[in-house]
Amino acid sequence: MVNALKRKGVNLSIKELDSDIAHFRNISISIGSVHHDTWQEPTGPTPFPTLSTLRSWDHALLARYKPFYLPFCDLCCLCTYGKCDLTGQKRGACGITMAAQQSRIVLLAACIGAATHTSHARELLTGLIDRFGSDLPINVGDVGVEVEAPVTRLVCGIRPQTLGDLEPVLDYCESQITQLLAVTHTGQEGNNIDFESKVFHAGMIDHVGMEVADIAQISALGFPKAEPESPLADLGLGTVDVKKPVILVIGHNVTPSAGIIDYLRAEGIQSEVEVTGICCTALDVTRYSSRAKVIGPISWQLRYIRSGVPDVIVIDEQCVRTDTLLEAAKVKSPLIATSEKNCLGLPDRTHDNVGDIVKDFIDGGIPGALILDPEKAGEVAVRVARSIAPRRKKQGTDISKEELGRLAKKCTQCMLCRRACPNDLPIAQAIRAAAGGNLSLLDELYDDCVGCGRCESACTQKLPVHSLITAAADQKTHSESYCIRTGRGPIQDTEIRKVGGPIVLGEIPGIVAFVGCANYPKGSREVAEMCREFAKRRYIVCTSGCSAMSAGMHRDEDGRTVYEQFSGAFEAGGVVNVGSCVSNAHIAGAAIKIASIFAKRPLRGNYEEIADYVYNRVGAVGVAWGAMSQKAAAIAAGFWRLGIPVVVGPHGTKYRRMLLGRSDKTEDWYVYDARSGGKVFTGPVPEHLFFAAETKEDAMVMVAKLTMRPNDTSKGRANKLANYIDLHKRFVGGIPPDVHLFVRNPADIPLTMKDEVTLHLKDHDWKEQPIPDPTLLPRLIHKKRV
Amino acid sequence: MPLNESWQTAEIPGPKKASLIIKPDIADAMIRRAKRPIMIVGHGIVEYDVEGLKLIDCLIEFATKAHIPVVVTASTNREFLNRGFTPAALMPAVDIGNRLTDPGWKGFDGKDAYDLAIFVGLPYYMEWTILSGLKHFAPNLKTMTLDCVYQPNASWSFPNSTIKDWVVNLKGIVDGLGD
Numbered sequence: 001m002v003n004a005l006k007r008k009g010v011n012l013s014i015k016e017l018d019s020d021i022a023h024f025r026n027i028s029i030s031i032g033s034v035h036h037d038t039w040q041e042p043t044g045p046t047p048f049p050t051l052s053t054l055r056s057w058d059h060a061l062l063a064r065y066k067p068f069y070l071p072f073c074d075l076c077c078l079c080t081y082g083k084c085d086l087t088g089q090k091r092g093a094c095g096i097t098m099a100a101q102q103s104r105i106v107l108l109a110a111c112i113g114a115a116t117h118t119s120h121a122r123e124l125l126t127g128l129i130d131r132f133g134s135d136l137p138i139n140v141g142d143v144g145v146e147v148e149a150p151v152t153r154l155v156c157g158i159r160p161q162t163l164g165d166l167e168p169v170l171d172y173c174e175s176q177i178t179q180l181l182a183v184t185h186t187g188q189e190g191n192n193i194d195f196e197s198k199v200f201h202a203g204m205i206d207h208v209g210m211e212v213a214d215i216a217q218i219s220a221l222g223f224p225k226a227e228p229e230s231p232l233a234d235l236g237l238g239t240v241d242v243k244k245p246v247i248l249v250i251g252h253n254v255t256p257s258a259g260i261i262d263y264l265r266a267e268g269i270q271s272e273v274e275v276t277g278i279c280c281t282a283l284d285v286t287r288y289s290s291r292a293k294v295i296g297p298i299s300w301q302l303r304y305i306r307s308g309v310p311d312v313i314v315i316d317e318q319c320v321r322t323d324t325l326l327e328a329a330k331v332k333s334p335l336i337a338t339s340e341k342n343c344l345g346l347p348d349r350t351h352d353n354v355g356d357i358v359k360d361f362i363d364g365g366i367p368g369a370l371i372l373d374p375e376k377a378g379e380v381a382v383r384v385a386r387s388i389a390p391r392r393k394k395q396g397t398d399i400s401k402e403e404l405g406r407l408a409k410k411c412t413q414c415m416l417c418r419r420a421c422p423n424d425l426p427i428a429q430a431i432r433a434a435a436g437g438n439l440s441l442l443d444e445l446y447d448d449c450v451g452c453g454r455c456e457s458a459c460t461q462k463l464p465v466h467s468l469i470t471a472a473a474d475q476k477t478h479s480e481s482y483c484i485r486t487g488r489g490p491i492q493d494t495e496i497r498k499v500g501g502p503i504v505l506g507e508i509p510g511i512v513a514f515v516g517c518a519n520y521p522k523g524s525r526e527v528a529e530m531c532r533e534f535a536k537r538r539y540i541v542c543t544s545g546c547s548a549m550s551a552g553m554h555r556d557e558d559g560r561t562v563y564e565q566f567s568g569a570f571e572a573g574g575v576v577n578v579g580s581c582v583s584n585a586h587i588a589g590a591a592i593k594i595a596s597i598f599a600k601r602p603l604r605g606n607y608e609e610i611a612d613y614v615y616n617r618v619g620a621v622g623v624a625w626g627a628m629s630q631k632a633a634a635i636a637a638g639f640w641r642l643g644i645p646v647v648v649g650p651h652g653t654k655y656r657r658m659l660l661g662r663s664d665k666t667e668d669w670y671v672y673d674a675r676s677g678g679k680v681f682t683g684p685v686p687e688h689l690f691f692a693a694e695t696k697e698d699a700m701v702m703v704a705k706l707t708m709r710p711n712d713t714s715k716g717r718a719n720k721l722a723n724y725i726d727l728h729k730r731f732v733g734g735i736p737p738d739v740h741l742f743v744r745n746p747a748d749i750p751l752t753m754k755d756e757v758t759l760h761l762k763d764h765d766w767k768e769q770p771i772p773d774p775t776l777l778p779r780l781i782h783k784k785r786v
Numbered sequence: 787m788p789l790n791e792s793w794q795t796a797e798i799p800g801p802k803k804a805s806l807i808i809k810p811d812i813a814d815a816m817i818r819r820a821k822r823p824i825m826i827v828g829h830g831i832v833e834y835d836v837e838g839l840k841l842i843d844c845l846i847e848f849a850t851k852a853h854i855p856v857v858v859t860a861s862t863n864r865e866f867l868n869r870g871f872t873p874a875a876l877m878p879a880v881d882i883g884n885r886l887t888d889p890g891w892k893g894f895d896g897k898d899a900y901d902l903a904i905f906v907g908l909p910y911y912m913e914w915t916i917l918s919g920l921k922h923f924a925p926n927l928k929t930m931t932l933d934c935v936y937q938p939n940a941s942w943s944f945p946n947s948t949i950k951d952w953v954v955n956l957k958g959i960v961d962g963l964g965d
Contacts (some may be wrong), residue, residue, distance in 0.1 A: 068880065069919055070916060070924060073799060075800045086922075087801060089925065099923075225881050408957065419950075420794075426912050458795070618788070654911065662884075662885070664891075691878070694859055694860045694908060694912060695861060697861040732861050733863045734863075
């Protein structure tokens with residue numbers, strides 16, 4: 001890696017040189033970029049780790065959390081030897097086992113995710129450097145943020161100070177992703193645990209790529225800089241003024257959306273056009289201008305486009321429905337594609353005159369254009385929206401209730417809609433009721449529908465099934481009116497100093513991060529309900545991405561969303577929206593900063609020690625309740641390597657493997673006591689590293705359990721146990737059957753539950769255990785002073 | 787629809803598919819043959835209430851008659867407790883699935899490995915993936931589902947059935963176990 005970096009900068013150092021003209025000593029020549037390293041901290045053992053550098057750490061985790069593979073297919077079909085039948089312990093033509101094949105698919109997913117974030121970061125960074133110059137300082141917090149890129153500092157061992165400093169970081173990410181992808185070729189890695197180690201590597205790289213993307217856009221585009229009380233933005237279709245021209249942006253790369261805002265600002269017409277968004281572009285455009293509005297998560301794409309409200313649709317990259325052009329054409333909304341990664345077969349108009357493109361949209365009726373210049377795309381979008389809106393009159397493909405009844409009568413009850421539905425929703429039953437005039441069942445489906453449209457593709461009668469659902473629920477759709485706190489970006493160092501102690505000692509029961517996509521088993525509201533419950537219990541709750549939107553789409557009995565009910569500070573009972581997908585790096589960054597700022601552990605290129613600290617002491621848990629994408633897989637993997645467990649919803653079993661601990665195997669739960677060097681039993685904390693819950697209730701009980709760490713003080717453990725026991729009693733019934741595994745001494749027992757827990761301990765042959773200074777790394781055992 | 791077609795149309799596993807329980811006697815024979823059966827019950831069972839018969843009551847009768855320990859995976863536990871039935875264990879679905887792949891695991895009573903796992907009431911796709919894990923990584927275990935939809939990754943599964951037919955089949959299995 002050092003060589004690769006030198007290639008960029010070309011450094012040459014000569015100790016002695018004899019020539020015809022003179023004798024030289026200690027010459028140093030640098031060509032190209034010169035990195036002014038002002039970071040005084042000594043470099044740790046693993047700067048710029050390669051594929052195998054952190055292998056022993058990964059293997060230590062994987063020895064506890066062995067993969068439980070859940071093949072989604074009996075076969076391997078990745079090469080022309082195949083398809084290979086891997087059932088019954090058979091090996092494929094290349095010799096691969098089912099276990100290795102599953103881990104290989106997990107690695108592929110993690111590589112796709114890491115590549116997507118890193119490519120997003122590269123595109124952003126290149127554009128921002130072109131616009132602002134490579135010397136633009138990184139500034140993600142005017143006050144209170146001195147450790148401004150904790151993931152990059154930890155992994156790469158460098159401290160980036162300008163946009164230009166981020167380029168070699170991405171060079172590193174890209175080289176690692178290329179090598180990781182190569183690992184999945186036929187006849188490379190053959191061992192499933194080594195595949196899994198590389199999954200962790202891909203996840204770690206993913207977090208570096210995400211961090212680069214977000215700190216670059218925060219620094220250059222003036223997003224909120226670690227502000228606990230960043231502004232609230234409108235959320236939901238009901239907040240849109242449909243009398244105005246409306247632009248819809250979908251995707252993840254904010255630059256075209258920023259181009260729209262810039263043009264509106266330059267023309268002084270911000271109040272005349274509604275800029276609305278779906279997916280992370282929506283979150284990031286509200287960070288750029290809090291006048292922009294978030295419509296909802298990915299699952300709102302079909303329903304919002306079909307409503308006819310958006311007059312122009314601008315798409316960039318990632319998680320954009322690939323049939324958007326078709327859907328846009330049906331409602332006569334022009335579409336502008338803005339990413340090389342997503343051209344949709346459209347003609348490239350990047351170098352054409354703006355006036356000509358606008359004219360072709362308005363008079364020529366072209367359905368779409370590819371414009372790879374964000375500023376130009378922004379201007380075209382605004383001008384077209386203003387011209388076309390009066391003519392379009394928000395004409396959608398929504399159907400009337402009368403039409404709904406007529407269409408419903410065509411249904412043959414073949415059940416293919418239900419069999420195509422990811423959530424097995426009783427669609428045919430609801431359509432039958434609608435045919436008889438009862439729309440209530442269809443209306444109920446709206447809440448649980450993930451908006452994928454598979455029901456329509458499957459329908460033999462060509463019924464617009466998804467539109468039948470939204471038609472029945474039209475009052476709900478148009479009254480969705482909520483708010484979301486705009487993404488604040490990183491957590492301040494000062495906040496970390498305040499909460500570091502209470503978190504590590506367990507007095508704040510944990511950090512629970514609701515992240516990821518919207519493939520929920522029972523609708524968005526479950527995320528909001530979980531957020532509210534944990535915030536009320538004084539956990540620190542973080543949100544990001546589609547989950548941040550879902551968290552805001554529900555009101556309490558007083559009519560408040562979680563963002564109005566709780567503060568946005570990183571504190572007990574705070575609900576902290578860090579921002580979009582790429583902002584997830586700040587959640588990992590907060591855990592890393594607890595180790596480096598609060599506990600003063602060396603940060604620079606010192607991955608294992610920091611991860612060991614986080615794993616054993618920081619009670620953080622990720623919840624990706626609707627995880628769907630490969631990016632979510634990579635994000636989760638980055639948390640795993642850092643020792644942070646992740647809970648997913650039931651659809652998460654389709655990621656093909658879990659990482660589960662065995663609480664019944666006592667031999668798995670020993671750590672080194674750094675004080676004595678001896679091995680100490682800690683109980684199964686945290687019990688799992690990657691776990692799919694069946695219901696929201698299961699997830700909440702498991703989250704409370706997974707926040708326990710070996711280092712908890714008795715006061716802290718009692719607090720965590722009180723939450724675990726209370727949630728278990730409420731949702732499952734009775735005291736948890738494994739509670740004796742988490743009590744180390746009588747002081748760990750919650751005071752209000754003393755009698756019942758003590759009785760349980762007596763029934764389970766409980767013995768007192770010491771509380772160690774825990775580590776999995778023998779090198780961290782304190783050396784005895786002579 | 788064909789009897790042995792995956793309920794969720796696209797969830798087709800490959801060459802190894804479940805045999806059909808076309809009549810209750812088949813299930814009874816499998817249960818009688820098993821030395822160490824176990825039943826895993828998900829949260830979906832409380833949703834079924836057909837002609838006055840609650841599925842959970844049918845399962846309690848089934849487990850009691852056949853002396854099969856019941857593992858409850860989710861908040862359904864409360865429903866069992868309300869009926870005076872205490873499950874053998876509470877354990878999340880992926881956790882019990884994982885343990886069943888371990889040939890060295892001696893079960894909740896510490897006596898021996900289970901040889902038949904009967905699943906019912908998990909979300910279709912989650913049961914599908916867990917049964918796939920067991921199909922591939924628990925070679926000594928037979929699996930059976932009592933749901934009314936075809937689960938291709940089980941060793942034995944009901945076909946896709948109407949609720950009425952399904953109830954008749956379940957009653958038939960319970961009756962076949964004798965008193």
